[in-house]
Amino acid sequence: MLKKVHLRYKIQSNHIIPFYLQLNKWRELSQAILDTYTSCIGKKYCELEEALSKYVNNTESIAKVSKGLIHIIEKKIEFEPINSEKYEINRKNCFLKSAESIRSNENYDYESFLNISQNNKNSESTLYGDLKENQIILSTPSWTCDDLIHRYNLSLVQGILIFANDVTLSIHPESAQKIRSLLRYLSFMGLLFEVVKNHSSEVLLKISGPLNAFSSSLKYRSKIANIIGILPQLGSYTLNAKISIEQKKGILFIDDKKKLKSHYKPFFEYTPEEIKSFIQKVDSSLKKVLCFRSYPVFPIIEVKKWYIPDYCWVYNEMQIELLIFQKYQKNMLLNTYEKVVSLKNKTLVFFIDRSLKIDLPDAAHIHKIYFKDIPSSQKFIQFIKKDILNKQSP
Amino acid sequence: MSIPNFYFERGSITIPAAEWNENTQLFLSHIFKYDQRTDQYRAEARHYATAMLSLHKNGIAYKDNIKQFNHCDFEFTDKSITPRPYQTEALNKFRANRSRACIILPTGAGKSFLAMMAIQKVKRDTLILVPTLDLLEQWIEVIEKTFSIQAGRIGGGVKELQNITVCTYDSAQLMMEYIGNRFGFLICDECHHLPGPQYQFAAIMSVAPFRLGLTATPDRSDGKNAYLNDLIGPIAYEQQIQQMSGVYLSDYQTHLIEVPLTDEEDKEYRHERKIYTDFIRKNNIDFSSHASWFDFISLCFSSEDGKKAFKAHQKQKNILKTSENKLKKLYELIQKNKQHSILIFTDDNKTAYRIGETFVLPVITHHTKSAERKEFLNKFKCGAYPILVSSKVLNEGVDVPEANVGIILSGSGSKREHVQRLGRILRKGKNKNAVLYELISKNTSEKWQSRRRREHSAYSQ
Numbered sequence: 001m002l003k004k005v006h007l008r009y010k011i012q013s014n015h016i017i018p019f020y021l022q023l024n025k026w027r028e029l030s031q032a033i034l035d036t037y038t039s040c041i042g043k044k045y046c047e048l049e050e051a052l053s054k055y056v057n058n059t060e061s062i063a064k065v066s067k068g069l070i071h072i073i074e075k076k077i078e079f080e081p082i083n084s085e086k087y088e089i090n091r092k093n094c095f096l097k098s099a100e101s102i103r104s105n106e107n108y109d110y111e112s113f114l115n116i117s118q119n120n121k122n123s124e125s126t127l128y129g130d131l132k133e134n135q136i137i138l139s140t141p142s143w144t145c146d147d148l149i150h151r152y153n154l155s156l157v158q159g160i161l162i163f164a165n166d167v168t169l170s171i172h173p174e175s176a177q178k179i180r181s182l183l184r185y186l187s188f189m190g191l192l193f194e195v196v197k198n199h200s201s202e203v204l205l206k207i208s209g210p211l212n213a214f215s216s217s218l219k220y221r222s223k224i225a226n227i228i229g230i231l232p233q234l235g236s237y238t239l240n241a242k243i244s245i246e247q248k249k250g251i252l253f254i255d256d257k258k259k260l261k262s263h264y265k266p267f268f269e270y271t272p273e274e275i276k277s278f279i280q281k282v283d284s285s286l287k288k289v290l291c292f293r294s295y296p297v298f299p300i301i302e303v304k305k306w307y308i309p310d311y312c313w314v315y316n317e318m319q320i321e322l323l324i325f326q327k328y329q330k331n332m333l334l335n336t337y338e339k340v341v342s343l344k345n346k347t348l349v350f351f352i353d354r355s356l357k358i359d360l361p362d363a364a365h366i367h368k369i370y371f372k373d374i375p376s377s378q379k380f381i382q383f384i385k386k387d388i389l390n391k392q393s394p
Numbered sequence: 395m396s397i398p399n400f401y402f403e404r405g406s407i408t409i410p411a412a413e414w415n416e417n418t419q420l421f422l423s424h425i426f427k428y429d430q431r432t433d434q435y436r437a438e439a440r441h442y443a444t445a446m447l448s449l450h451k452n453g454i455a456y457k458d459n460i461k462q463f464n465h466c467d468f469e470f471t472d473k474s475i476t477p478r479p480y481q482t483e484a485l486n487k488f489r490a491n492r493s494r495a496c497i498i499l500p501t502g503a504g505k506s507f508l509a510m511m512a513i514q515k516v517k518r519d520t521l522i523l524v525p526t527l528d529l530l531e532q533w534i535e536v537i538e539k540t541f542s543i544q545a546g547r548i549g550g551g552v553k554e555l556q557n558i559t560v561c562t563y564d565s566a567q568l569m570m571e572y573i574g575n576r577f578g579f580l581i582c583d584e585c586h587h588l589p590g591p592q593y594q595f596a597a598i599m600s601v602a603p604f605r606l607g608l609t610a611t612p613d614r615s616d617g618k619n620a621y622l623n624d625l626i627g628p629i630a631y632e633q634q635i636q637q638m639s640g641v642y643l644s645d646y647q648t649h650l651i652e653v654p655l656t657d658e659e660d661k662e663y664r665h666e667r668k669i670y671t672d673f674i675r676k677n678n679i680d681f682s683s684h685a686s687w688f689d690f691i692s693l694c695f696s697s698e699d700g701k702k703a704f705k706a707h708q709k710q711k712n713i714l715k716t717s718e719n720k721l722k723k724l725y726e727l728i729q730k731n732k733q734h735s736i737l738i739f740t741d742d743n744k745t746a747y748r749i750g751e752t753f754v755l756p757v758i759t760h761h762t763k764s765a766e767r768k769e770f771l772n773k774f775k776c777g778a779y780p781i782l783v784s785s786k787v788l789n790e791g792v793d794v795p796e797a798n799v800g801i802i803l804s805g806s807g808s809k810r811e812h813v814q815r816l817g818r819i820l821r822k823g824k825n826k827n828a829v830l831y832e833l834i835s836k837n838t839s840e841k842w843q844s845r846r847r848r849e850h851s852a853y854s855q
Contacts, residue, residue: 057701057705063695064695095754096779097754099780102728102781105729110725114753127751127754128751190571192431192432210405211405211438213406219567219598
């Protein structure tokens with residue numbers, strides 16, 4: 001994330017417009033800085049600082065961009081391991097001798113004192129040779145100039161987003177897993193969200209931290225800023241944030257058309273093998289009669305209550321929703337059951353790990369199937385054929 | 395009417411909306427706010443005690459699922475220690491203020507011992523917030539020695555919770571959303587740091603009903619010291635250096651020494667200074683307001699003249715920091731005080747290391763590893779190292795009772811920094827007379843900077 005001093009943006013018609021680096025315009029500088037780092041491998045860090053000074057002390061825009069690029073690369077430099085202990089022992093000996101000479105020196109003689117002091121030092125190394133500026137650079141990141149620019153653009157948005165008071169995220173989800181992963185991420189980060197709008201084509205979330213209920217809360221802004229790192233993995237999205245920065249206010253608008261690339265580890269891609277296999281078997285077995293929906297509507301029962309089915313099929317205009325509860329999801333099972341027990345116009349299939357052993361009240365529209373460790377596709381297919389298709393067929 | 399349940403949730407306290415009733419509306423609506431995101435009523439965790447007391451006093455039933463701290467008895471290992479009269483008085487004032495107050499005492503007056511007395515009286519799991527890892531180590535030593543218990547620590551990559559835990563402000567602002575309900579007593583050392591934009595969340599997200607703030611210098615240049623009243627409590631007791639010097643603190647003298655630049659340095663200084671001041675005048679920059687420094691920086695990078703002015707500004711400052719005669723004078727002072735324990739303060743790490751390299755002296759900065767830092771301090775305490783050099787690290791809190799001579803080679807215009815630096819050498823010792831030397835370059839801008847930082851009663855001798 002770029003620091004405030006690195007940020008380049010303008011405010012126009014109440015909008016914050018970040019100055020993204022265009023590949024064609026900034027490739028040269030990006031490459032030059034990366035080359036400077038590479039050329040300093042094996043040299044001291046202070047030599048690198050010297051070599052970079054021509055970019056840092058330049059015209060305003062080049063200096064600011066350079067500082068931002070350097071800030072991003074800095075964290076990824078590796079230094080040659082140093083024997084700190086050797087330096088520490090050397091220092092200890094030097095300081096004891098130096099203390100002795102300070103105490104024993106009778107006359108005021110600055111020059112000879114300096115000579116004695118310097119002679120006390122080990123001539124092979126500087127006294128504080130283990131400081132960062134004296135350390136030898138071992139490796140620098142092997143990014144291309146384009147990689148660095150993409151990282152810069154993402155960090156620029158994060159740097160601005162940290163000043164957000166209010167963030168609204170609109171996503172056009174491809175699957176329920178992605179929604180679920182996003183919500184799990186928000187919850188893991190301690191953020192709260194409000195489902196403002198929910199259609200099959202768009203979900204609108206307002207995201208904030210618990211303390212944002214009170215004015216001028218900064219606490220969760222860095223966590224909110226980190227969301228931008230996972231958004232490019234969502235596919236289609238738009239983000240609107242109300243920003244207050246340097247006593248100015250504006251709206252930051254970002255969408256997938258900005259082509260922000262994220263180097264964050266894939267967050268949404270993981271689906272357990274057993275679930276993949278389950279859904280493939282169910283789909284191939286029932287595809288002639290059931291229409292599979294990869295992204296079921298994100299159902300809101302009342303204004304503040306929502307749940308997300310894992311999978312959804314449509315049969316004769318009847319929606320069949322499947323909700324899977326693993327052994328560690330007891331609370332989620334109870335909460336969801338409470339929410340959906342009154343939804344009598346739906347057909348809901350609760351697929352529950354046997355170890356949960358919860359006595360749930362019966363409801364005609366909720367079917368409970370238990371599994372041991374791995375959800376069994378056979379059980380589900382049998383249930384659909386026996387209880388749904390047979391009963392519903394004309 | 396259902397009984398309201400109170401929960402701790404990531405630095406806030408909540409009541410489910412379904413349990414919000416006439417009573418909660420009547421007694422808690424001024425601190426709780428409906429949170430439509432979660433269908434709960436929510437308040438900042440710091441209001442926990444107010445909320446509970448309000449319901450309790452009015453005989454309203456409620457269920458407290460928040461409190462995770464215990465009533466603890468802490469016994470002094472050495473029962474013969476008697477507090478100084480002002481420590482007892484300060485403790486009484488703190489207790490009289492419902493154990494929520496700030497105490498202002500000079501460095502060396504025994505704030506840590508006062509805190510131990512407060513912990514013993516309050517009898518709750520205690521969290522102590524400190525600004526640096528050095529202070530964290532120091533507090534742990536004091537706690538373990540005073541109560542013969544193991545103290546917990548959060549900071550520097552360690553997270554160990556105990557009945558009394560010490561935590562850095564940096565770690566607290568990250569951790570408080572998880573541990574905010576684990577401690578009933580919150581002590582903020584060097585509490586002038588607390589009102590910072592991020593650090594304040596350490597106090598906002600804590601439920602601790604009892605709070606003690608300790609500092610020698612509560613004033614902040616941004617005026618946010620007023621926030622301490624809300625975050626901790628009012629100032630209940632205050633003593634200044636002058637009131638205690640000679641009795642509970644060492645007698646002290648301060649000497650301002652003006653050192654001339656060499657002819658060559660003077661010529662270079664005037665040249666660079668002129669480039670800088672011409673630019674300032676040309677652009678009508680007024681440094682009396684805080685924003686002007688930022689105006690200067692932004693102007694500097696928008697023109698070639700500006701860049702030159704900025705370079706000139708840096709160069710003239712560097713000339714003053716380690717001028718030849720300053721170094722000679724420094725040596726003279728070292729020689730004059732060679733039987734004493736000397737602390738040398740500089741404005742930045744670079745100068746500190748330059749002094750360290752030139753005179754072969756131990757330097758403590760934030761780069762110094764914990765073990766080596768500890769060794770430097772121990773050797774200084776036992777007299778093996780007569781001198782320590784530091785930029786900012788030793789400004790605050792770190793206890794170096796043996797130090798009786800301070801030499802300020804360079805510094806900012808901050809009064810707080812200057813008072814804290816003086817405080818380092820004032821801890822009472824047998825026949826101890828402390829001396830603080832301040833070296834400034836004659837006929838240069840350092841004179842004005844020195845005048846600004848000396849605008850404190852401690853320097854009005």
